[in-house]
Amino acid sequence: DTGVSQNPRHKITKRGQNVTFRCDPISEHNRLYWYRQTLGQGPEFLTYFQNEAQLEKSRLLSDRFSAERPKGSFSTLEIQRTEQGDSAMYLCASSLGLRSTDNTEAFFGQGTRLTVV
Amino acid sequence: AQRVTQPEKLLSVFKGAPVELKCNYSYSGSPELFWYVQYSRQRLQLLLRHISRESIKGFTADLNKGETSFHLKKPFAQEEDSAMYYCALISRNRGSTLGRLYFGRGTQLTVWP
Numbered sequence: 001d002t003g004v005s006q007n008p009r010h011k012i013t014k015r016g017q018n019v020t021f022r023c024d025p026i027s028e029h030n031r032l033y034w035y036r037q038t039l040g041q042g043p044e045f046l047t048y049f050q051n052e053a054q055l056e057k058s059r060l061l062s063d064r065f066s067a068e069r070p071k072g073s074f075s076t077l078e079i080q081r082t083e084q085g086d087s088a089m090y091l092c093a094s095s096l097g098l099r100s101t102d103n104t105e106a107f108f109g110q111g112t113r114l115t116v117v
Numbered sequence: 118a119q120r121v122t123q124p125e126k127l128l129s130v131f132k133g134a135p136v137e138l139k140c141n142y143s144y145s146g147s148p149e150l151f152w153y154v155q156y157s158r159q160r161l162q163l164l165l166r167h168i169s170r171e172s173i174k175g176f177t178a179d180l181n182k183g184e185t186s187f188h189l190k191k192p193f194a195q196e197e198d199s200a201m202y203y204c205a206l207i208s209r210n211r212g213s214t215l216g217r218l219y220f221g222r223g224t225q226l227t228v229w230p
Binding site: 003004031033035040041042043044045048050055056091093095097104105106107108109110111 | 121123126159160161162163166203205214215216217218219220221222223
């Protein structure tokens with residue numbers, strides 16, 4: 001599968017623990033997004049990278065959340081001191097944007113389902 | 118603020134019947150509208166976008182700026198169309214996050230045999 005890859009697919013953690021998720025985008029894609037999806041809702045934007053630069057963060061991304069894309073390839077999303085409200089599906093998407101006006105198709109990974117107990 | 122509304126959480130039709138999934142949006146500007154689909158146990162994928170003006174798997178969607186709607190339609194539903202459908206928009210306003218999608222809550226379509 002040469003699409004967007006996310007690991008792990010499932011994560012169960014105790015409240016207060018730290019978790020880290022990984023996203024490997026499609027190799028030539030320069031744009032990378034993280035979304036969060038809770039039950040009965042559509043995905044909500046968390047953050048955006050263009051190459052290695054994190055250009056936008058949602059208000060949903062509290063101080064306990066941090067994301068990186070160190071070499072402009074894979075990205076990690078870390079949640080510190082997890083809370084039950086963090087339980088959700090975390091989706092990664094990537095796209096190729098060569099010009100600032102491009103809104104090319106975003107390709108999604110299968111997501112990481114986090115359960116905080 | 119950008120907002121996408123899908124009024125129906127669930128929609129059921131019989132095979133061969135027409136289907137329309139509703140989507141309304143609020144946006145001060147000229148957005149790009151999309152429909153994404155998620156089949157059972159598969160990832161979210163793009164179905165169609167309004168600027169392409171194409172029909173995918175028999176589905177079409179017309180952007181109605183007067184009614185701020187982007188309803189998804191298919192004249193004859195098939196069982197394999199059963200899936201979760203999300204309407205989404207991207208802002209074209211200056212300063213907006215490039216490619217950031219605003220999603221509706223989704224409509225679960227079930228097509229009965």
